[in-house]
């Protein structure tokens with residue numbers, strides 16, 4: 494017999510758990526079940542490239558909820574339970590281990606998985622970072638005066654570089670763009686971030702990509718770059734972005750295009766189906782742009798809206814956030830708000846103890862970057878939400 498659930502949530506990380514809790518907060522009394530493919534209770538992914546890689550961390554410190562917390566909220570979490578297919582006509586989810594579960598409402602919260610480098614499958618000496626198990630393996634690998642090559646100078650690559658350098662590894666970052674994060678933030682800010690890495694002894698190889706990775710005879714790794722340079726090391730960490738985890742939806746008929754396609758209320762293309770977090774693509778009314786945001790704050794804020802819209806289908810709320818992300822590197826806090834692009838007019842408005850750059854498009858503020866400037870970034874997030882005119886902004 495197919496078991497029935499009022500709300501079935503697939504994915505038991507921050508977006509899935511916050512949706513379940515939001516349902517209870519909004520007075521939803523029905524049966525709420527979360528399916529999670531991994532073995533763990535929910536944990537905090539941002540900590541994986543920060544606290545978990547530092548010496549002396551405890552796994553407990555990254556757990557988001559205990560079993561008792563979930564029980565208290567009457568949320569059933571099934572761990573080690575992978576969704577393998579979706580039948581929209583029947584309103585059921587097929588499980589990898591066999592069996593199906595029926596839903597009245599389905600929430601897709603399956604997040605994203607690391608983009609793989611074709612030449613570098615995960616294995617001895619080659620690391621990707623998404624799960625607690627990945628982070629614990631990597632922590633072992635950077636313990637001691639080892640050589641680490643980080644492929645990709647984005648958020649995760651940069652945080653791993655910082656964590657490895659703090660543990661006395663000798664670190665090289667290979668980045669195809671002119672500077673770290675310049676693909677998102679442009680060269681002016683990217684150059685500033687390059688200085689941050691180099692001030693801590695991390696070597697940057699910029700404007701180069703990796704053409705091959707292989708084991709050497711001494712048990713280490715050889716990373717071959719597109720100009721023929723070879724970098725020897727004991728550990729390679731690949732951080733080249735993530736792809737939405739939608740493979741299990743193939744053939745279901747649900748609209749999927751670089752994420753689950755939703756409307757502004759986070760409703761997917763079939764009745765009763767929602768998406769939330771890294772996996773969801775929706776038209777953000779505030780920016781008149783369809784977006785998919787792979788950041789923690791988005792998962793939390795979107796979960797609140799999805800929960801409300803399930804609990805109050807007659808009064809749905811649009812989801813119109815100002816995207817926000819933070820990153821911790823070398824003891825500095827980086828923050829980005831809004832939708833900056835490298836092609837924007839980038840204006841540095843503070844360059845003192847902290848650094849702030851505004852991103853201006855068609856004479857309007859569209860985003861901002863801050864380095865050790867949390868109060869200014871908060872003010873700018875508010876200004877973006879209120880669509881404050883550029884000349885009305887004071888920091």
Ligand SMILES: Cc1cc2nc3c(=O)[nH]c(=O)nc-3n(C[C@H](O)[C@H](O)[C@H](O)COP(=O)(O)OP(=O)(O)OC[C@H]3O[C@@H](n4cnc5c(N)ncnc54)[C@H](O)[C@@H]3O)c2cc1C
Pocket residue numbers: 503504505506507508509528529530531537538539540541542574575576577602603604605622623624649738741769770771772786787788789790792817818819820821
């Ligand atoms: C190392 C690291 C550091 C980060 N640091 C920051 C940071 O500093 N700041 C920031 O804003 N963001 C950061 N992020 C991003 C942030 O963690 C994500 O945006 C957030 O975790 C998204 O939550 P989610 O619940 O949507 O997806 P996920 O956290 O990816 O969770 C999805 C869950 O679904 C499960 N799942 C997938 N497929 C299935 C299936 N078929 N069946 C059942 N379960 C399934 C997965 O096992 C996973 O637990 C970081 C991410 C990583 C990996």
